[in-house]
Amino acid sequence: MSGRLLAKAALLLTVVTGFTAVAQDQGRTDNPSAVNVTANKDATELRRVVPRNLRVLFITDKGCEKCDAELKRLRQPDGEFESMRAIGWKIGETPDNHIQIVDRAEVPEFAELLNDRELPSVICVENGEVLRYFKHGCTTPLDAWTFGWLMKGLNERPKPAVPEKIEVETTGHYPLRGNHWSVDGDFDPSHAKVVAHLRNEFHSPQLMTEWKIDEWSVEELRSLHDELHERYGGGVVSTGVGQPAQQTGVGQFGAGRKF
DSSP, rough: HHHHEEEEEHHHHHHEEEEEHHHHHTTTTTTTHHHHHHHHHHHHHHHHHHHHHHEEEEEEEETTTTHHOOOOOOOOTTTTHHHHHHOOOOOETTSSSSSSEEEGGGGGGGGGHHSSSSSSSEEEEEEEEEEEEOTTTTSSSSSSHHHHHHHSSSSOOOOOOOOOOHHHHHHHSSOOOOOOOOOBBBBOHHHHHHHHHHTTTTTGGGOOTTTGGSSSOHHHHHHHHHHHHSSSOOOEEEESSSOOEEESSSGGGOOOBBO
C-alpha cells in the first residue's frame, strides 16, 4: 500500500515538474539580449516619433547639388553644426530635433510653399505653421546666429564695431604723419615730454631757429621727431633740417625706437 502511494507521488511530482518546466519555457526566450535590443529599439522609436512643436526644417531634395554642398559646409569639422551641438542644439533627421533635415517629399504640407523657393529651404515651423524662413541670396549668412533667429525670433548676432573717425590736433605748422617713433621708449608721450626731447643735445641742433615748437600740437611735434630720426638715421649735428649731417652716434636713433 505504501509502495503504491510512493509510486503515485513520484508520478505526480514528475508531471508537475514537467508542467512547470514547460511553463518556464513558454515565458523564456533563447536570446535575452535580442529582447533587450528590441525593447531598447522600441523605446528609441517611441522617443523619436514625438515631434518637437517648434523646430527648424532644413528641406532638401534628392539630386540637389546645392543642398549637398550646403550640408557639407554646415557639417564640416569645427563647422556650424558642431559648434551648435556643443551648446545643446539637437540636429538630425527626426522631428524631435531642433533642426530637422528632411526631404521635401516628406513634408507635402509645405509643397505649395516650396514650389517657388530655391532649395535647400530653411523654415521655422510651430504646430505646422511657418513662423520664419531664411532667404537665400541675402547678405546674412546661414550660420548659428541665423538658426538662432529662426528658432527664437531674436537677432542675437553681435553687432560689428563702428569705426570712429580719428581726429588729432594740429596748428598747421608741420605736416602730420603716423607710425610714430617712441620718445625715449614712450609711445604716448605728453606735449612737454616731446618738447623737452626735441631740445636735447641730439635733436636741438636739427631744429630751425624760427620754429616755436612750444606752440605746436603733440602730433606735429611727433611728426617732426619721426622725420628727424628717418632723415638722419644715425644721429646728426646740423644747423637745420635738410643740412648736411655729421654722424654722432646710433643709440638715440636705432630702429628699435620705431613703433
